[in-house]
Amino acid sequence: MRVMAQMAMVMNLDKCIGCHTCSVTCKQAWTNRSGVEYVWFNNVETRPGQGYPRRYEDQETWRGGWALNRRGRLKLKGGGRLRKLLTIFANPKLPAIQDYYEPWTYDYETLTNAPLQEHTPVARPKSLLTGEDMKVSWSANWDDDLGGPPDRDVLLAGIADKVKFEFERTFMFYLPRICEHCLNPSCAASCPSGAIYKRTEDGIVLVDQDRCRGWRMCVSGCPYKKVYFNHRTGKAEKCTFCFPRVEVGIPTVCSETCVGRLRYIGLMLYDADAVLEAASVPSSQDLYEAQRGVFLDPSAPEVVTAAERAGIPRDWIEAAQRSPVHALITKYRVALPLHPEYRTMPMVWYIPPLSPVVDVVRDTGYDAEDRSNLFAAIEALRIPVDYLAQLFTAGDPAPVDAVLRKLAAMRSYMRDLTMGRDPDDSIPAAVGMTGEQIHDMYRLLALAKYDERYVIPPAHAEQAHSLEELATSCSLDYEGGPGMGGSGPFGESSGGPQPIAVENFQMLRDRQTADSLSGRVNLLNWDGRGKPEGLFPPRRSEEPPGSDGAS
Template identity: 65%
Template structure:
């Protein structure tokens, strides 16, 4: 057992209102500069929709992430070393600017400096890439926000296309009428990052002390293999500097014990940050399970209980500090992922073992019940609606459990039981624990889950060790780690899962 610590995030999608505050504040802090105009380390997508960049989930096109070989080993979908070397100077699997969007500004000076006259001055759009006027603007980072243009764009959602192939054309219309939610996205800071293994120069690495995936700007040579290798398309290329850039999980803030900017400024208070302990030796086996639907359970088996004395002893032997152990014991992320099991990973079928998890939304089901004239908060009505509304459940399953509707159904039932139980308490009625018992919880357990999801305070939502920097330096000096941790079928000399900490010079 080789215990390592990872800063993980959970987002409660029922609380996201699609305000994009997280995206704007992240933009101002990290990508508000030349060459990064089109980059959004954090973006909020409307589902169903094409997302940013367009159709990023279509791995038949982009070939991101990992695939399992018939021999049971893992290999990058983008191909082996020889295949990538052959196209290192011409990579056809890269999103183009039309897939992102061409960033623009307006000629505001025309409005402020125009002389007095009979004509109204105009501010034409100007490309931030070329400086030339743009005749028309045809796409943006959230062009299909709130199902804008859904009849034209929503059918292009790869998940919608997959569902339509499975359940027929007629379902698509009912689906679009009844279901919409927001999906905030950042880099997943995976346990088995495909971007790290795709990098020919070894510039991308995973920090040993907190699991954050970063880019060494000094070593990056701009090959852009990491862009195509990332299945979530959260690695970007700066055309001014010729370097790759990505979400850093605001690691300077984490080292000071503070949450990320997107978490700090989130209006809906839907983000949770905490420490997860995991066994690095189990990662290869978990990422290479045969059935994609087993990947969620396989990743759960990688996580360790910090209250277990053996785990705590192994963690100390691996260099995990006491402050990290203490943070892991009171981690809200751990509770949501392993204790209550209401948080799910995004697209586990990519086999990267992502560490940004989501509590799926129950609100669309509640709205559908209420629209039918029934009580939208009654547990019996909600349980029946979850069974009846197979299309939203199937859509969520394609996002979070590789198509396993059973796990999504279980989570939605848990959330429905929580709503029903707390409603009775708020109305002063006699508590009925039958709904909680139906999902394997007690009344007290449901109330604790409610406090965590609905009314948790700042210090309960963000549990980040404050001694990260000192312990990281001590760890690097007294506990040297290997340069690579090979997984699956990739040769050991590949820069895969590089966990040696390097000082990033930006």
């Protein structure tokens, strides 16, 4: 047993309202630079829908992830090492910019400098690639809220035609996606240069910008299409799990800003020696169970001993014991992996949404909090369950069914409690839980306190000197760097990598955890009279007496 720690995430899809705040704040933090205009480390997709990039789930086209060969051994679906090297001059499976979208801006200047004319001047869309006028016809969330052609969803191919119509009328939810930080990352395996690596401490998968040579094989290798090619620097970039934040114990930007508070971050301990075997199980429907088998119980004494032997700090083990992710995945078993059939052992898991079922029950006039109504609806609404199963369990409806029943049980059990009625213990028993467990799950899912959603042990003080430097990061936005519009002697991408600190970590943490807006002036609260607080230094007369003489 080789114990390793993995920083993991769970998203509770019931709570996602599709507001794209996570995407926007992530973009502001990481990809608001030229070269990555089209890149969304975090994006939110409407399901059913084709996703971003278009139809990325169609692995018969894109050949991402892993597959078993004829002898049952795990191989890259896109071909082995030799094949990768032979196709290195023109990657046959690279999505074109049109599969994402052509980034654009608007010619805002016209609005201010157009001469006086009869008609209002128009800010025309301009391509950010060519600078020419362009017709905006696609983007990362173009078919939001079922706005696109419904039959383009890859997963619908697995569901019979006759149910499609009904399905589209009754079922829609949002799927926020980031990099999965897989236990068996096929992007890293596809990288000819060995630039993509998995951090031993926390399992975050990163691209070493100094080693990346721009062969683009990672983009093809990732079945989730969450590695992107920066077309200005010629290097691959991907979600970093906001490691500069996580290292000081604060959640990722997407989690922090999520208005639905639907994201959970915590540690998982797993047996690194068991990963390959679990990823190689013959039936793809067994992969969910197999991956759960790789995880270790952080409370078990033998696991704690092995973890300590593996050099995992004590407070990390304790954090793993309190991990909400561990609770949702193995204790309550309500979280499921996204597309386990890609065999990459993804580590961002999802609680499938019950709300579509609830909506149907409510719309038909029945009590949508009632257990038997909900259970019956889960049974009757096969289409949503089948669709969710395509997404989370390689098509096996049983685990999805079980999760939805647990969520339904929680709903009706807690309704009795809040209404002041006697709790009905047959409800938790029907889903194999106890009332106490239901209560704990309710606390985690519904109340979702900040400290319980995010249990992130900071990296260690004795390693702090190395935290100062981020040579592994991909941000170019340091002063005078290429991202700041500067250009080295060899074009856009050249110049020495500066040790940046996304912002100085200590400063960032102070700002994140401070109660007041220290050092910042909030003019939104200013009523226009008097002086806004903090805008000017305090006058001498306002200072407390005696402070003068003290200096």
